[in-house]
Amino acid sequence: MSDEETKPDVQSGGSGAVAPDDETPSWMERKTRSTGLSRLTYEYFERARREDQDLRTESDYVERDVLGFPTWPHEVIRNLAITMFFSGVILLIAATVPPHLGAPANPSKTPEVILPDWYLYWSFGLLKLNPLNPGLEILGGDKIISDQLYGVLANVVVVSAVAVVPFLNKGSARRPVEQPFWAAIGVGGFVFSITIAAIAVQNLIPLSLALQLNLAFVLPIVSGIITYAVLKTMREGYMYDLNRRYYRLRPPK
Amino acid sequence: MSLEKKDEFDHNAWLKRKDLTPIEKTFLMSLIYLDQRLRIVDYLEVLETLYYRVNLQMPKSHTEQYNLDNKFWYWYPLYSLGFFSIVAYIIAAATGALLGFYYTPSTAGDPSMAYNSVVAITTDLNFGFYLRSLHRWSAQFMTAAVFLHMIRVYFTGAYKEPRELNWILGIVLISLTLVFGYTGYLLPWNQLAFWAGQIGVEMALAVPIIGEWGAQLLFGGFTLGEATIVRMYILHVFVLPFVVTALIALHVGIVWMQGIAEPH
Numbered sequence: 337m338s339d340e341e342t343k344p345d346v347q348s349g350g351s352g353a354v355a356p357d358d359e360t361p362s363w364m365e366r367k368t369r370s371t372g373l374s375r376l377t378y379e380y381f382e383r384a385r386r387e388d389q390d391l392r393t394e395s396d397y398v399e400r401d402v403l404g405f406p407t408w409p410h411e412v413i414r415n416l417a418i419t420m421f422f423s424g425v426i427l428l429i430a431a432t433v434p435p436h437l438g439a440p441a442n443p444s445k446t447p448e449v450i451l452p453d454w455y456l457y458w459s460f461g462l463l464k465l466n467p468l469n470p471g472l473e474i475l476g477g478d479k480i481i482s483d484q485l486y487g488v489l490a491n492v493v494v495v496s497a498v499a500v501v502p503f504l505n506k507g508s509a510r511r512p513v514e515q516p517f518w519a520a521i522g523v524g525g526f527v528f529s530i531t532i533a534a535i536a537v538q539n540l541i542p543l544s545l546a547l548q549l550n551l552a553f554v555l556p557i558v559s560g561i562i563t564y565a566v567l568k569t570m571r572e573g574y575m576y577d578l579n580r581r582y583y584r585l586r587p588p589k
Numbered sequence: 590m591s592l593e594k595k596d597e598f599d600h601n602a603w604l605k606r607k608d609l610t611p612i613e614k615t616f617l618m619s620l621i622y623l624d625q626r627l628r629i630v631d632y633l634e635v636l637e638t639l640y641y642r643v644n645l646q647m648p649k650s651h652t653e654q655y656n657l658d659n660k661f662w663y664w665y666p667l668y669s670l671g672f673f674s675i676v677a678y679i680i681a682a683a684t685g686a687l688l689g690f691y692y693t694p695s696t697a698g699d700p701s702m703a704y705n706s707v708v709a710i711t712t713d714l715n716f717g718f719y720l721r722s723l724h725r726w727s728a729q730f731m732t733a734a735v736f737l738h739m740i741r742v743y744f745t746g747a748y749k750e751p752r753e754l755n756w757i758l759g760i761v762l763i764s765l766t767l768v769f770g771y772t773g774y775l776l777p778w779n780q781l782a783f784w785a786g787q788i789g790v791e792m793a794l795a796v797p798i799i800g801e802w803g804a805q806l807l808f809g810g811f812t813l814g815e816a817t818i819v820r821m822y823i824l825h826v827f828v829l830p831f832v833v834t835a836l837i838a839l840h841v842g843i844v845w846m847q848g849i850a851e852p853h
Binding site for chain 1: 600603609613616617620621624630665666668669672673676677680696699700701704707708711718719721722723725726727729730732733736740743744745746747748749750752753756757760764767770771774777778779780781782783784785787788791792794795796797813844845848849850
């Protein structure tokens with residue numbers, strides 16, 4: 337029913353052999369114009385539909401709003417197309433860039449560079465935040481918690497910050513332009529994951545530790561502010577279209 | 590609701606009122622008979638729609654169907670990252686199973702049997718080097734895809750209200766993927782592996798109260814050795830595959846039930 341309401345009523349004349357999709361007349365539109373037996377069929381179907389509609393209204397079965405579109409078939413089919421390409425990329429890269437196997441483990445010789453794989457750099461960087469572990473005057477400059485515990489706690493804080501996001505940000509907004517603040521938080525977090533990873537490989541970067549620590553926290557904030565400003569500016573022009581199309585389909589609560 | 594039909598849907602009375610010719614009446618009676626049993630109204634509509642939509646094509650996405658904003662279609666590759674990480678996971682599982690035939694989780698000897706077995710896989714085994722390369726690269730791709738997937742979900746607001754549970758599940762999965770990567774990183778028992786393990790032990794020991802117990806459980810002691818590599822191996826090839834596969838199934842099942850949240 338709602339399908340037919342949203343369809344434009346435009347009936348274009350002489351638009352080629354194949355009707356463009358938007359201009360395909362709806363089932364109801366086609367039927368109202370016909371006569372004879374097909375007209376009768378239409379009338380009966382209209383009655384049958386109204387009957388269905390009435391029964392549906394009466395029943396206690398709750399029809400929910402559509403919250404998403406189905407995984408099968410189009411999502412999976414398109415994913416297959418894109419995924420097959422990237423699986424090919426895996427096979428090709430595996431053939432051309434074989435992994436390196438370094439020297440065997442030697443507990444008596446500490447290597448100059450100790451690093452986990454790249455995807456743990458952010459966590460490793462958080463472990464190296466000990467220069468920021470505050471010392472208290474009362475304790476004579478001693479630290480309340482050890483540097484290592486401080487690093488572990490930093491990891492816990494970051495992961496739980498990510499985990500609470502859906503409980504803080506609710507509603508039907510989907511696009512970054514609609515919520516510049518949350519987009520700014522996201523960009524800031526993303527930049528932070530890179531700057532903190534840079535601290536993990538600090539001995540490979542020709543910058544002083546103090547400068548890098550500053551950058552690690554300043555850059556995310558700066559990029560967050562820039563994102564916010566840009567999206568706020570875009571928003572004005574964007575909201576007209578959004579309101580017209582989107583809130584017609586998903587009325588705000 | 591009552592079983593008795595309402596008057597306005599009494600089709601027989603309607604037929605009488607219409608005053609039809611015999612042909613029309615026969616037609617309509619048989620139509621009603623068939624429709625009441627087979628709901629042909631639904632199928633007829635589908636057929637007609639197919640007929641009019643001569644250019645048969647892929648079912649449209651939500652965005653296309655409602656002509657929302659075509660710009661967002663170009664973000665589409667980012668929507669396949671979750672699926673792609675599953676495919677990479679399957680490739681890693683298949684190659685990992687093959688590698689497991691030839692790998693020995695032991696630190697005995699100098700260099701260790703584990704290291705020697707990895708050398709043997711890469712140099713003696715047919716396609717061994719490619720197998721190891723494939724395993725490692727698919728793991729790298731999976732991790733990268735999982736991170737990008739999380740970023741995509743964040744910026745398209747797909748984690749919002751009815752989907753919080755899946756977001757939390759995703760964080761658990763991403764953490765387990767990292768543990769997967771870490772345990773696998775230790776297995777060749779080279780210098781990088783050993784010292785990454787050292788960091789792991791120190792990190793575990795830094796946790797208050799349960800730290801020592803955790804280090805014992807995961808690394809089999811406070812210094813790295815035979816127990817460590819066996820535990821890492823069991824985690825990597827036995828515990829994590831079961832847990833992660835089950836959680837992926839749950840994650841995808843929830844997505845399947847709730848539908849894909851496309852930006853509107």
